[in-house]
Amino acid sequence: MIDMKNTMIVNDQHAVPCVIMRGGTSKGPIFLASDLPEDVAMRDRLLLAAMGSPDKRQIDGIGGADTLTSKSCIVAPSSRPDADVEFLFAQVAIDKAEVDVNPNCGNMTAAVAPFAIEAGLVPVTGDQTLVRIYNQNVGALVDVLVATPGGKVTYSGDAAIDGVPGTASPLILRFKDIMGSKTGRLLPTGKPINYIDGLEVTCIDVAVPMVMFRARDLGIKGNETKAQLDGNTELIARMEAVRRKASELMGLGDCAGKVVPKMAILSEPTKGGDITSRYFVPHNCHATHAVTGAICVASCASLSGSIVDGMIELKAQPQQWIQIEHPSGVIAVELTIEGSGPNLSVISGGVIRTARRLFEGRVLVPENILTEVAG
Numbered sequence: 001m002i003d004m005k006n007t008m009i010v011n012d013q014h015a016v017p018c019v020i021m022r023g024g025t026s027k028g029p030i031f032l033a034s035d036l037p038e039d040v041a042m043r044d045r046l047l048l049a050a051m052g053s054p055d056k057r058q059i060d061g062i063g064g065a066d067t068l069t070s071k072s073c074i075v076a077p078s079s080r081p082d083a084d085v086e087f088l089f090a091q092v093a094i095d096k097a098e099v100d101v102n103p104n105c106g107n108m109t110a111a112v113a114p115f116a117i118e119a120g121l122v123p124v125t126g127d128q129t130l131v132r133i134y135n136q137n138v139g140a141l142v143d144v145l146v147a148t149p150g151g152k153v154t155y156s157g158d159a160a161i162d163g164v165p166g167t168a169s170p171l172i173l174r175f176k177d178i179m180g181s182k183t184g185r186l187l188p189t190g191k192p193i194n195y196i197d198g199l200e201v202t203c204i205d206v207a208v209p210m211v212m213f214r215a216r217d218l219g220i221k222g223n224e225t226k227a228q229l230d231g232n233t234e235l236i237a238r239m240e241a242v243r244r245k246a247s248e249l250m251g252l253g254d255c256a257g258k259v260v261p262k263m264a265i266l267s268e269p270t271k272g273g274d275i276t277s278r279y280f281v282p283h284n285c286h287a288t289h290a291v292t293g294a295i296c297v298a299s300c301a302s303l304s305g306s307i308v309d310g311m312i313e314l315k316a317q318p319q320q321w322i323q324i325e326h327p328s329g330v331i332a333v334e335l336t337i338e339g340s341g342p343n344l345s346v347i348s349g350g351v352i353r354t355a356r357r358l359f360e361g362r363v364l365v366p367e368n369i370l371t372e373v374a375g
Helices: 040-052 106-117 226-230 232-251 291-301 365-375
Strands: 008-010 015-022 027-032 071-077 085-092 128-135 141-145 172-175 192-198 199-206 208-214 262-267 274-279 321-324 329-338 345-353 356-364
Touching: 015 040, 015 106, 015 365, 027 040, 027 106, 027 199, 040 071, 040 085, 040 356, 040 365, 071 106, 085 106, 106 128, 106 141, 106 172, 106 291, 106 345, 106 356, 172 291, 192 232, 199 232, 199 291, 208 232, 226 232, 232 262, 262 291, 274 291, 291 321, 291 329, 291 345, 356 365
Parallel strands: 027 071, 085 128, 208 262, 274 321
Antiparallel strands: 008 015, 015 027, 015 356, 071 085, 128 141, 141 172, 172 345, 192 199, 199 208, 262 274, 321 329, 329 345
Protein backbone atom coordinates (compact mmCIF):
# COMPACT_ATOMS: atom_id res chain seq x y z
CA MET A 1 0.00 0.00 0.00
CA ILE A 2 1.35 3.43 -0.97
CA ASP A 3 0.78 6.01 1.76
CA MET A 4 0.04 9.34 0.12
CA LYS A 5 -2.06 11.76 2.11
CA ASN A 6 -5.36 12.72 0.46
CA THR A 7 -4.77 10.52 -2.59
CA MET A 8 -7.82 8.56 -3.72
CA ILE A 9 -8.29 5.49 -5.87
CA VAL A 10 -10.80 6.11 -8.65
CA ASN A 11 -11.50 2.89 -10.56
CA ASP A 12 -7.98 1.84 -11.60
CA GLN A 13 -6.31 5.24 -11.20
CA HIS A 14 -4.70 7.27 -8.43
CA ALA A 15 -6.33 10.70 -8.05
CA VAL A 16 -3.64 13.01 -6.67
CA PRO A 17 -4.50 16.54 -5.43
CA CYS A 18 -2.75 19.33 -7.31
CA VAL A 19 -3.09 22.93 -8.39
CA ILE A 20 -2.04 24.00 -11.86
CA MET A 21 -0.53 27.48 -11.80
CA ARG A 22 1.13 29.87 -14.14
CA GLY A 23 4.25 31.33 -12.61
CA GLY A 24 5.80 34.10 -14.71
CA THR A 25 6.18 32.69 -18.21
CA SER A 26 6.01 29.05 -17.09
CA LYS A 27 3.20 26.74 -16.07
CA GLY A 28 2.72 23.43 -14.30
CA PRO A 29 1.15 21.45 -11.45
CA ILE A 30 2.06 22.18 -7.84
CA PHE A 31 1.77 19.41 -5.28
CA LEU A 32 2.02 19.22 -1.52
CA ALA A 33 4.89 16.90 -0.64
CA SER A 34 2.57 14.96 1.67
CA ASP A 35 0.43 14.04 -1.34
CA LEU A 36 3.30 12.41 -3.25
CA PRO A 37 5.33 9.24 -2.64
CA GLU A 38 8.48 9.69 -0.58
CA ASP A 39 10.31 7.18 -2.78
CA VAL A 40 12.10 9.23 -5.47
CA ALA A 41 11.69 6.68 -8.28
CA MET A 42 7.99 6.35 -7.52
CA ARG A 43 7.56 10.12 -7.31
CA ASP A 44 9.26 10.64 -10.67
CA ARG A 45 7.15 7.91 -12.24
CA LEU A 46 4.03 9.71 -11.02
CA LEU A 47 5.21 13.08 -12.36
CA LEU A 48 5.98 11.59 -15.77
CA ALA A 49 2.56 9.96 -15.94
CA ALA A 50 0.81 13.13 -14.79
CA MET A 51 2.49 15.21 -17.49
CA GLY A 52 2.12 12.55 -20.21
CA SER A 53 5.83 11.88 -20.74
CA PRO A 54 7.56 10.48 -22.65
CA ASP A 55 5.61 11.71 -25.66
CA LYS A 56 6.37 14.76 -27.76
CA ARG A 57 2.72 15.87 -27.54
CA GLN A 58 2.20 14.79 -23.91
CA ILE A 59 -1.24 13.85 -25.17
CA ASP A 60 -1.93 11.44 -22.30
CA GLY A 61 -1.23 13.95 -19.53
CA ILE A 62 -1.53 17.58 -18.49
CA GLY A 63 1.82 18.74 -19.89
CA GLY A 64 1.82 21.40 -22.59
CA ALA A 65 4.42 19.78 -24.91
CA ASP A 66 6.83 22.65 -24.24
CA THR A 67 9.72 22.93 -21.80
CA LEU A 68 8.05 25.99 -20.25
CA THR A 69 4.84 24.07 -19.53
CA SER A 70 6.35 20.75 -18.45
CA LYS A 71 7.35 21.86 -14.97
CA SER A 72 6.24 20.96 -11.48
CA CYS A 73 6.82 22.07 -7.88
CA ILE A 74 6.58 20.02 -4.70
CA VAL A 75 5.89 22.20 -1.64
CA ALA A 76 6.14 21.55 2.10
CA PRO A 77 6.34 23.53 5.35
CA SER A 78 9.91 24.40 6.33
CA SER A 79 11.59 23.79 9.67
CA ARG A 80 14.28 26.35 8.82
CA PRO A 81 14.20 29.54 10.92
CA ASP A 82 14.74 31.65 7.78
CA ALA A 83 11.98 30.09 5.65
CA ASP A 84 8.24 29.51 5.85
CA VAL A 85 8.04 26.89 3.13
CA GLU A 86 10.41 24.94 0.93
CA PHE A 87 9.98 23.36 -2.44
CA LEU A 88 11.60 21.08 -4.95
CA PHE A 89 11.38 22.10 -8.60
CA ALA A 90 11.11 19.34 -11.20
CA GLN A 91 11.71 19.81 -14.92
CA VAL A 92 9.84 16.95 -16.55
CA ALA A 93 11.29 15.92 -19.90
CA ILE A 94 8.80 15.78 -22.75
CA ASP A 95 9.99 12.98 -25.01
CA LYS A 96 12.16 11.19 -22.45
CA ALA A 97 11.36 9.43 -19.19
CA GLU A 98 13.48 11.88 -17.20
CA VAL A 99 12.78 14.19 -14.28
CA ASP A 100 15.55 16.70 -13.58
CA VAL A 101 15.72 18.27 -10.11
CA ASN A 102 19.13 19.88 -10.56
CA PRO A 103 18.00 23.37 -11.61
CA ASN A 104 15.69 25.87 -9.98
CA CYS A 105 13.00 27.85 -11.82
CA GLY A 106 12.48 31.45 -10.85
CA ASN A 107 9.24 31.76 -12.78
CA MET A 108 7.63 28.82 -10.96
CA THR A 109 8.98 30.17 -7.66
CA ALA A 110 6.59 33.07 -8.21
CA ALA A 111 3.68 30.60 -8.20
CA VAL A 112 4.86 28.82 -5.04
CA ALA A 113 4.26 31.91 -2.88
CA PRO A 114 0.50 32.40 -3.50
CA PHE A 115 0.06 28.61 -3.53
CA ALA A 116 1.60 28.41 -0.05
CA ILE A 117 -0.74 31.08 1.30
CA GLU A 118 -3.85 29.47 -0.20
CA ALA A 119 -2.74 26.03 1.04
CA GLY A 120 -2.68 27.41 4.59
CA LEU A 121 1.08 27.06 4.96
CA VAL A 122 1.68 30.81 5.41
CA PRO A 123 -0.73 33.14 7.27
CA VAL A 124 -1.82 36.41 5.73
CA THR A 125 -0.24 39.35 7.55
CA GLY A 126 -2.01 42.33 5.99
CA ASP A 127 -2.45 43.91 2.59
CA GLN A 128 0.89 42.37 1.65
CA THR A 129 2.26 39.06 2.87
CA LEU A 130 5.92 38.10 2.79
CA VAL A 131 6.54 34.45 1.92
CA ARG A 132 10.04 33.22 2.73
CA ILE A 133 10.90 30.31 0.45
CA TYR A 134 13.77 27.85 0.55
CA ASN A 135 14.54 26.12 -2.75
CA GLN A 136 15.86 22.61 -2.17
CA ASN A 137 17.39 22.25 -5.65
CA VAL A 138 20.13 24.82 -5.21
CA GLY A 139 19.82 25.76 -1.54
CA ALA A 140 18.63 29.29 -2.30
CA LEU A 141 16.41 31.57 -0.25
CA VAL A 142 13.79 33.71 -1.96
CA ASP A 143 11.59 36.37 -0.39
CA VAL A 144 8.31 36.91 -2.27
CA LEU A 145 5.93 39.75 -1.51
CA VAL A 146 2.33 38.81 -2.34
CA ALA A 147 -0.65 41.17 -2.48
CA THR A 148 -3.24 39.98 0.06
CA PRO A 149 -5.82 42.78 0.50
CA GLY A 150 -8.84 41.74 2.52
CA GLY A 151 -6.98 38.76 3.92
CA LYS A 152 -6.67 36.76 0.69
CA VAL A 153 -4.46 36.44 -2.36
CA THR A 154 -5.44 38.66 -5.26
CA TYR A 155 -4.38 37.82 -8.80
CA SER A 156 -5.80 40.84 -10.62
CA GLY A 157 -3.65 43.91 -11.06
CA ASP A 158 -1.89 46.22 -13.47
CA ALA A 159 1.54 44.56 -13.71
CA ALA A 160 2.54 43.31 -17.15
CA ILE A 161 5.44 41.01 -17.99
CA ASP A 162 6.60 40.28 -21.52
CA GLY A 163 5.61 36.80 -22.64
CA VAL A 164 2.29 36.78 -20.75
CA PRO A 165 -0.90 38.39 -22.12
CA GLY A 166 -2.78 40.94 -20.06
CA THR A 167 -1.95 42.23 -16.60
CA ALA A 168 -1.99 40.80 -13.09
CA SER A 169 -1.03 41.54 -9.51
CA PRO A 170 2.75 42.01 -9.17
CA LEU A 171 4.85 39.58 -7.16
CA ILE A 172 8.17 40.98 -5.97
CA LEU A 173 10.86 38.27 -5.78
CA ARG A 174 14.29 38.72 -4.22
CA PHE A 175 16.71 35.80 -4.55
CA LYS A 176 19.37 35.59 -1.84
CA ASP A 177 22.46 33.40 -1.31
CA ILE A 178 22.63 32.88 -5.07
CA MET A 179 26.33 33.23 -5.81
CA GLY A 180 27.87 29.84 -6.54
CA SER A 181 24.47 28.13 -6.50
CA LYS A 182 25.83 24.76 -7.66
CA THR A 183 29.60 25.19 -7.71
CA GLY A 184 30.19 27.39 -4.67
CA ARG A 185 31.98 30.04 -6.75
CA LEU A 186 31.06 33.05 -8.87
CA LEU A 187 33.61 31.90 -11.45
CA PRO A 188 33.77 28.10 -11.21
CA THR A 189 36.79 27.87 -13.52
CA GLY A 190 38.61 30.64 -11.64
CA LYS A 191 38.74 32.83 -14.76
CA PRO A 192 36.35 35.43 -16.22
CA ILE A 193 37.05 34.07 -19.71
CA ASN A 194 37.83 30.57 -20.92
CA TYR A 195 38.87 29.52 -24.42
CA ILE A 196 36.96 26.44 -25.56
CA ASP A 197 36.90 25.15 -29.14
CA GLY A 198 38.19 28.48 -30.40
CA LEU A 199 35.53 30.52 -28.60
CA GLU A 200 35.78 32.92 -25.66
CA VAL A 201 33.14 32.11 -23.06
CA THR A 202 32.36 33.20 -19.53
CA CYS A 203 31.45 30.41 -17.12
CA ILE A 204 29.56 31.95 -14.24
CA ASP A 205 27.34 30.66 -11.43
CA VAL A 206 24.78 33.06 -9.98
CA ALA A 207 21.35 31.51 -9.30
CA VAL A 208 22.17 28.93 -11.99
CA PRO A 209 25.47 27.84 -13.58
CA MET A 210 25.76 29.20 -17.11
CA VAL A 211 28.04 29.35 -20.12
CA MET A 212 27.89 32.74 -21.86
CA PHE A 213 28.70 33.22 -25.56
CA ARG A 214 29.13 36.36 -27.67
CA ALA A 215 26.71 36.36 -30.60
CA ARG A 216 29.28 37.72 -33.02
CA ASP A 217 31.73 34.94 -32.13
CA LEU A 218 29.05 32.47 -33.24
CA GLY A 219 28.46 34.30 -36.51
CA ILE A 220 25.00 35.61 -35.59
CA LYS A 221 23.52 38.98 -34.59
CA GLY A 222 22.07 37.85 -31.28
CA ASN A 223 18.57 39.25 -31.82
CA GLU A 224 17.32 36.31 -33.87
CA THR A 225 13.91 34.82 -33.10
CA LYS A 226 13.44 31.61 -31.17
CA ALA A 227 12.37 29.83 -34.37
CA GLN A 228 15.49 30.98 -36.21
CA LEU A 229 17.79 29.80 -33.44
CA ASP A 230 15.98 26.50 -32.87
CA GLY A 231 16.28 25.79 -36.57
CA ASN A 232 20.02 26.41 -36.58
CA THR A 233 21.06 22.87 -35.69
CA GLU A 234 24.71 23.53 -36.51
CA LEU A 235 24.80 26.42 -34.03
CA ILE A 236 23.15 24.40 -31.27
CA ALA A 237 25.50 21.45 -31.84
CA ARG A 238 28.51 23.77 -31.63
CA MET A 239 27.26 25.34 -28.42
CA GLU A 240 26.48 21.94 -26.90
CA ALA A 241 30.04 20.75 -27.56
CA VAL A 242 31.36 23.80 -25.70
CA ARG A 243 28.80 23.36 -22.90
CA ARG A 244 29.96 19.80 -22.23
CA LYS A 245 33.61 20.84 -21.99
CA ALA A 246 32.71 23.87 -19.88
CA SER A 247 30.72 21.68 -17.51
CA GLU A 248 33.81 19.62 -16.77
CA LEU A 249 35.88 22.76 -16.20
CA MET A 250 33.18 24.10 -13.87
CA GLY A 251 33.32 20.98 -11.72
CA LEU A 252 29.83 19.87 -12.77
CA GLY A 253 31.02 16.69 -14.48
CA ASP A 254 29.50 15.17 -17.60
CA CYS A 255 26.36 17.20 -18.44
CA ALA A 256 25.16 14.99 -21.31
CA GLY A 257 21.42 14.55 -20.86
CA LYS A 258 21.30 17.22 -18.13
CA VAL A 259 19.97 20.76 -18.29
CA VAL A 260 22.74 22.37 -16.19
CA PRO A 261 24.80 24.32 -17.04
CA LYS A 262 22.48 26.53 -19.08
CA MET A 263 23.68 28.69 -21.96
CA ALA A 264 23.07 32.22 -23.19
CA ILE A 265 24.09 34.17 -26.28
CA LEU A 266 24.77 37.82 -25.44
CA SER A 267 24.85 40.85 -27.72
CA GLU A 268 24.32 44.60 -27.82
CA PRO A 269 20.81 45.91 -27.01
CA THR A 270 18.64 47.06 -29.91
CA LYS A 271 15.42 48.13 -28.17
CA GLY A 272 16.58 50.46 -25.41
CA GLY A 273 17.61 47.80 -22.89
CA ASP A 274 21.05 47.21 -21.37
CA ILE A 275 21.91 43.88 -23.01
CA THR A 276 20.34 41.31 -25.33
CA SER A 277 20.18 37.66 -24.29
CA ARG A 278 19.04 34.46 -25.95
CA TYR A 279 18.71 31.86 -23.18
CA PHE A 280 18.89 28.14 -23.94
CA VAL A 281 17.26 25.40 -21.85
CA PRO A 282 19.72 24.02 -22.91
CA HIS A 283 19.08 22.66 -26.44
CA ASN A 284 16.45 25.11 -27.62
CA CYS A 285 15.94 28.82 -27.12
CA HIS A 286 13.66 30.01 -24.32
CA ALA A 287 10.57 31.79 -25.68
CA THR A 288 11.20 34.58 -23.16
CA HIS A 289 13.85 34.29 -20.44
CA ALA A 290 14.29 32.29 -17.26
CA VAL A 291 14.34 34.38 -14.08
CA THR A 292 17.40 32.64 -12.62
CA GLY A 293 19.09 32.90 -16.01
CA ALA A 294 18.31 36.61 -16.15
CA ILE A 295 19.93 37.15 -12.76
CA CYS A 296 23.01 35.30 -13.99
CA VAL A 297 23.12 37.34 -17.22
CA ALA A 298 22.79 40.56 -15.21
CA SER A 299 25.68 39.41 -13.01
CA CYS A 300 27.82 38.69 -16.07
CA ALA A 301 26.97 42.14 -17.42
CA SER A 302 28.28 43.64 -14.15
CA LEU A 303 31.48 41.58 -14.17
CA SER A 304 34.46 43.43 -15.62
CA GLY A 305 36.73 41.13 -17.59
CA SER A 306 33.86 38.94 -18.83
CA ILE A 307 32.79 38.52 -22.45
CA VAL A 308 30.54 41.60 -22.19
CA ASP A 309 33.52 43.97 -21.95
CA GLY A 310 33.29 46.39 -24.88
CA MET A 311 29.85 45.06 -25.80
CA ILE A 312 27.63 47.23 -23.59
CA GLU A 313 27.84 50.46 -21.63
CA LEU A 314 26.85 49.40 -18.14
CA LYS A 315 28.54 50.75 -15.06
CA ALA A 316 28.48 48.36 -12.13
CA GLN A 317 26.64 49.96 -9.20
CA PRO A 318 25.84 48.63 -5.70
CA GLN A 319 22.19 48.36 -6.72
CA GLN A 320 20.58 48.91 -10.08
CA TRP A 321 17.94 47.61 -12.47
CA ILE A 322 19.35 45.89 -15.55
CA GLN A 323 17.08 45.58 -18.58
CA ILE A 324 17.61 42.34 -20.52
CA GLU A 325 16.08 42.07 -23.99
CA HIS A 326 14.76 38.61 -24.93
CA PRO A 327 12.68 37.14 -27.81
CA SER A 328 9.36 38.33 -26.36
CA GLY A 329 10.38 41.66 -24.83
CA VAL A 330 12.37 42.66 -21.75
CA ILE A 331 12.95 41.30 -18.25
CA ALA A 332 14.27 43.67 -15.61
CA VAL A 333 16.60 42.44 -12.85
CA GLU A 334 17.30 44.34 -9.64
CA LEU A 335 20.91 43.42 -8.90
CA THR A 336 22.62 44.16 -5.59
CA ILE A 337 26.40 43.70 -5.61
CA GLU A 338 29.58 44.47 -3.70
CA GLY A 339 33.09 44.78 -5.09
CA SER A 340 34.10 44.44 -8.72
CA GLY A 341 35.99 42.22 -11.15
CA PRO A 342 37.26 38.97 -9.58
CA ASN A 343 36.18 40.34 -6.17
CA LEU A 344 32.57 40.83 -7.25
CA SER A 345 29.97 39.53 -4.80
CA VAL A 346 26.34 39.25 -5.84
CA ILE A 347 24.19 39.88 -2.78
CA SER A 348 20.75 39.42 -4.30
CA GLY A 349 18.78 39.48 -7.52
CA GLY A 350 15.22 40.73 -7.73
CA VAL A 351 12.50 40.55 -10.36
CA ILE A 352 8.84 41.38 -10.73
CA ARG A 353 6.68 38.46 -11.85
CA THR A 354 2.99 37.62 -11.92
CA ALA A 355 1.18 34.34 -11.33
CA ARG A 356 -2.32 32.91 -11.57
CA ARG A 357 -4.12 29.89 -10.16
CA LEU A 358 -5.53 28.08 -13.20
CA PHE A 359 -6.95 24.79 -11.95
CA GLU A 360 -7.46 22.96 -8.70
CA GLY A 361 -8.48 19.36 -8.28
CA ARG A 362 -6.88 15.97 -8.83
CA VAL A 363 -4.69 14.64 -11.59
CA LEU A 364 -5.28 10.98 -12.38
CA VAL A 365 -2.47 8.53 -13.11
CA PRO A 366 -2.87 4.80 -13.84
CA GLU A 367 -2.69 2.69 -10.69
CA ASN A 368 0.00 0.44 -12.18
CA ILE A 369 2.32 3.43 -12.60
CA LEU A 370 2.92 3.25 -8.87
CA THR A 371 2.41 -0.42 -8.16
CA GLU A 372 4.98 -1.41 -10.82
CA VAL A 373 7.63 0.73 -9.17
CA ALA A 374 6.72 -0.54 -5.73
CA GLY A 375 6.89 -4.12 -6.94
